[in-house]
Amino acid sequence: MAIDNSKNRVVGAARSNDVQRGVTIDAVDRIILDELSRNARIPNNALAAAAGIAPSTCLGRVRSLIDRGVIRGFHAEIDPAALGKDLQAMIAVRVQPGARRHLGQLAEQLNDLDEVLNLYFLAGADDYLIHVATSNTDGLRRFVLQHLSANPAVASTETSLIFEHVRPSPRSENSLSPDAPGR
Template identity: 25%
Template sequence: MKHVELDKLDQRILEVLQRDGRISNQQLAAQVSLSPAACWRRVRALEESGVITGYSAHLAPERIGLGLCVLVNLSLQRHTIDSTAEIERQVSSYPEVLQCFAVTGNADFVLRVIVPDMVSYDRFLNEKIFTLQGIAQVNSNFALREIKNTQTIPVGGAMT
């Protein structure tokens, strides 16, 4: 995928939109010192180039009964393209899995799973994870408390 060059105005637009995706174009334009038409064109270009991939609401999982967060390490028996692709397809279909990463190190995949409680997690393991073909080992790490959870990507030198 091609890298998109962002100027200072694009960076500022992205910073504001990551904080408030529901901001009106008028308000966004005022915050970044652009005309509404120019601001709209820039946001549209960022969407069309794939820099902005969507907009969503952030939820508090514990407020809706999903208070158990588990980081699950999966290790495979064999590493073939077909078996790996099938596991990726299956795991991606599970609503309990919020994130799935193919990783290096002690596991092949790390999943971020959210469920109501331990009973639900046990059911998730038995009915979904343990039924996957080619899994050699499953290791569960239960989150005690959340220290940082953000989808905000630093733009414009924020990582230096």
């Protein structure tokens, strides 16, 4: 697994739809996943202690979770404003019916753009939801005009500005337990 630091993307790791079917996650794996979801920088020996296993066993389990596509990667989340990109938006994109066979190619083109933070392929009325960050409204307008409206595969777009992104608080200890309330 390699990290492309220019876009904070994990390269060579399994994508969400690459998770092996029938992957079994036992109680120890759940503890490891819960701890990593709270703090991906936790030292292996501390992670092993939390899971009640030897550090070498823990390292092997983490590697197995990565290989099986359960853990999709480790990354640093960087505030776009710190990089001069103060304006964030979500852009819903509908593709022309005749262009549907080229959805993968369009996704690759969009994902390579510096403004794109995340790209989601959807079911429903829209085909993609694109999370972008630009320096200002002129940059957002330019992005939409040059990369979406000018693309013959794109039928329509709808842009929503993001005022604030609130992250959920770290999960409780029982959140990954199949016996947790509400499951």
